[in-house]
Amino acid sequence: MxxxxxxxxxxxxxxxxxxxxxxxxxxxxxxxxxxxxxxxxxxxxxxxxGGLLDRGQLTLRQREIVIDRVTARCGSEYEWGVHVSVFAEKAGLTREQIVSTHAGGPEDGCWSAEESCLVRLVDRIDAGCRLDDADWSDGLRYFTPQAVLEILMLCGYYRTVSYVTGGLDLPLEPWAARFAQYGTS
Structure with a gap:
């Protein structure tokens, strides 16, 4: 390619x-x-x-859940695969959780209550480019307002990255994870 x-x-x-x-x-x-x-x-x-890979309001694990989820929802196997390969182990993500970022959802039993909320927030942001009052309140049960702001920005930034990787039809990195490796295509 x-x-x-x-x-x-x-x-x-x-x-x-x-x-x-x-x-x-x-x-x-x-x-x-x-x-x-x-x-x-x-x-x-x-x-x-504009990068957000520095130490911010979210832990490495939380940040990677957001990035993996939004890039998977956007169909960016390129960016999802890079992040899974480089950061998933460091973030302590299990194989089941990696699969869930692409083919599962917030209701999957592999997530803690906080992580389930995080996945749900990403899904809401990605689906409608906003959070309603109920979503915002749900997020504040686990995260500070600044952390929710960071979640919003991560979703937007990595949606942009997904647009670039997909729009340019970038070839997948040879060493990076593939959707199919994790039981999805």
Whole structure:
């Protein structure tokens, strides 16, 4: 499969060299997503300026549940697979939970009450681009208002990433997880 925009190759543009070196894949090469974004300096810099992988209001585990769920709902096997491969073990996600992010739901028995709420919030945000009063109150049982804001922003950011990976038809990273590996297609 060939992406719709050819990614940059080495030598990388000067503006992208340091970020690409810092963010290499498990195989040592930068992600195709990143090298494709490096074809446009402004978009590359804006993308990295908007990232939410730093320490925020959510734990690593909570953040990854949000990212895995929203990218799976958007059908972005590329981004879901990258996050499952790089972060799922660090976040302590079980195989059953990984499957649930793609093919299950908040009612699955693998989630704690808090995590079930988190998955439900992601589903509501993704389905309607909003939270109603009941959803907001449900979220506040487990999360601060700032954490719910971060959930909203993560959903939006990774929906955008899903649009980019799908719209550009990026080839899957060879080392990344696949939906089919987790009993889904």
């Amino acid at each position: 060939t992406a719709r925009i050819a990614p940059v190759s080495q030598p990388y543009p000067e503006f992208a060299q340091e970020p690409l070196a810092r963010l290499s894949s498990p195989e040592g090469d930068p992600l195709v997503l990143f090298t494709t974004l490096a074809t446009d300096r402004r978009l590359f810099e804006r993308f990295f300026g």
